[in-house]
Amino acid sequence: MTWKQVFTSSVGKKLVMGFTGIFLILFLIVHVGLNACIWANDGGEMFNKGAHFMGANVVPRILEIGLFAGLILHIIQGLMLEASNRSKRSVKYAVSYGNDGSKWYSRSMGLLGTIILLFLILHLSNFWLPNRANQGFLLGEEINLYEKMKVEFSELWVVIVYVLGCISLGYHLAHGFQSAFKTMGVHNKKYHAMISSVGYGFSIIVPLAFALMPISFYLGWVN
Amino acid sequence: MEHYNMNLTLKVWRQKSSNEQGYFETYQVRDISSEMSFLEMFDVLNEQLIKENKEPIAFDHDCREGICGMCSMYINGKPHGPWHANTTCQLHMRAFKDGDTIVVEPWRAKAFPVIKDLVVDRTAFDRIIQAGGYISVNTGNAVDGNAIPIEKDKADAAFAAAMCIGCGACVAACKNSSAMLFLSAKVSHLSLLPQGDPERKSRVVNMVAQMDKEGFGACTNTGACEATCPKEISISNIARLNREYLTSSLTAEK
Numbered sequence: 001m002t003w004k005q006v007f008t009s010s011v012g013k014k015l016v017m018g019f020t021g022i023f024l025i026l027f028l029i030v031h032v033g034l035n036a037c038i039w040a041n042d043g044g045e046m047f048n049k050g051a052h053f054m055g056a057n058v059v060p061r062i063l064e065i066g067l068f069a070g071l072i073l074h075i076i077q078g079l080m081l082e083a084s085n086r087s088k089r090s091v092k093y094a095v096s097y098g099n100d101g102s103k104w105y106s107r108s109m110g111l112l113g114t115i116i117l118l119f120l121i122l123h124l125s126n127f128w129l130p131n132r133a134n135q136g137f138l139l140g141e142e143i144n145l146y147e148k149m150k151v152e153f154s155e156l157w158v159v160i161v162y163v164l165g166c167i168s169l170g171y172h173l174a175h176g177f178q179s180a181f182k183t184m185g186v187h188n189k190k191y192h193a194m195i196s197s198v199g200y201g202f203s204i205i206v207p208l209a210f211a212l213m214p215i216s217f218y219l220g221w222v223n
Numbered sequence: 224m225e226h227y228n229m230n231l232t233l234k235v236w237r238q239k240s241s242n243e244q245g246y247f248e249t250y251q252v253r254d255i256s257s258e259m260s261f262l263e264m265f266d267v268l269n270e271q272l273i274k275e276n277k278e279p280i281a282f283d284h285d286c287r288e289g290i291c292g293m294c295s296m297y298i299n300g301k302p303h304g305p306w307h308a309n310t311t312c313q314l315h316m317r318a319f320k321d322g323d324t325i326v327v328e329p330w331r332a333k334a335f336p337v338i339k340d341l342v343v344d345r346t347a348f349d350r351i352i353q354a355g356g357y358i359s360v361n362t363g364n365a366v367d368g369n370a371i372p373i374e375k376d377k378a379d380a381a382f383a384a385a386m387c388i389g390c391g392a393c394v395a396a397c398k399n400s401s402a403m404l405f406l407s408a409k410v411s412h413l414s415l416l417p418q419g420d421p422e423r424k425s426r427v428v429n430m431v432a433q434m435d436k437e438g439f440g441a442c443t444n445t446g447a448c449e450a451t452c453p454k455e456i457s458i459s460n461i462a463r464l465n466r467e468y469l470t471s472s473l474t475a476e477k
Binding site for chain 1: 234245247297299300301326328331332333334396398399400401403428431432434435438439440441442443444445446447448449450451458459460461462463464465466467468469470471472475477
């Protein structure tokens with residue numbers, strides 16, 4: 001069985017989604033942890049130190065390439081699977097099955113993922129892109145991201161878009177977290193309860209923490 | 224349970240052949256007994272149509288005992304109708320009340336093309352089984368059933384998976400028209416047992432390849448299949464299949 005056979009099969013494509021999904025979940029832990037430094041309420045000193053390390057040190061910069069590769073793979077494979085899966089039923093049902101059999105968010109991963117992608121375009125153009133541009137994409141001086149957050153999150157519409165992005169992320173994770181483990185073949189009963197409770201906890205706590213960041217700036221909870 | 228009669232409005236999918244456009248036709252049936260099965264109600268309707276010199280509705284059925292997997296109606300938005308862990312033939316009219324409107328559709332999936340009315344072609348499942356859903360044995364006398372010791376919990380899990388009757392309700396319920404619950408039941412059934420072990424690696428690979436070739440979608444673990452399965456096949460079988468597939472691909476020689 002060649003690698004090509006594996007990754008062009010339906011199960012192989014799902015494995016790509018699962019593995020990249022878990023990788024992106026690990027990234028979220030780093031991201032939320034670092035950004036939580038804004039609540040040190042020290043005028044952004046601690047946060048900016050962390051941001052400087054992530055922007056100027058060579059290790060996170062190399063890992064960043066892996067992150068984008070994983071993200072792009074997840075997006076492209078996800079969109080292709082969604083299109084392919086939708087094409088498997090040409091005549092739609094007159095009466096739909098609805099929520100009795102499955103959760104609405106588990107059936108809407110394509111939609112939720114697309115909303116997150118749109119949010120990411122705004123998010124990257126708010127912070128990542130201007131910062132890297134200022135660095136000349138290499139080792140120049142990065143911008144003060146804490147001050148940048150203050151400016152961006154003074155606009156109500158930006159805060160609303162960020163909160164909506166975080167809600168979409170929460171529902172995406174609520175299905176994706178435990179589904180990724182199933183795709184990777186974990187079905188033992190002794191892990192099942194643990195994975196689903198950690199998954200639900202993660203999909204509430206992490207997006208909530210992210211959503212509270214723009215809200216904190218908008219409402220002046222951090223100076 | 225008290226017996227009662229009911230009058231019903233039925234909206235049934237009619238389609239002359241796989242090449243023609245289908246449409247919904249509305250029928251009225253009167254004095255249907257609450258003790259009839261859903262298929263008996265269709266027999267009454269067909270008698271009525273024959274008397275009126277109209278074409279009766281084609282639908283699949285065989286044992287009418289809930290064990291053969293032939294019946295296949297999508298009733299009011301659910302494969303096999305409103306009852307849990309039930310086949311259409313075992314759905315009884317007491318599930319409905321006087322004046323109800325019931326919408327009946329065929330399984331809808333590209334891999335299950337409509338042959339006529341409510342009858343769909345499910346031979347894709349047969350081809351998936353032919354791709355690996357078997358064990359190879361030497362001819363000769365049958366081996367004594369108890370000659371190979373099998374742990375009780377494994378035997379139970381294999382039997383639970385072997386309960387699958389291949390009706391296709393999982394495909395009908397799945398938003399992706401995926402056949403993974405069916406396939407995983409077959410793979411689990413055999414790979415849990417020592418008799419299935421020698422071919423376990425090629426089995427899962429070949430059966431998945433055939434499933435993809437037949438035009439079923441990919442599994443996204445929504446759980447709709449498990450919720451609708453008349454034999455309550457567990458979705459954990461799908462995770463087992465994924466594990467089998469991952470192991471087979473990682474340990475393959477080339």
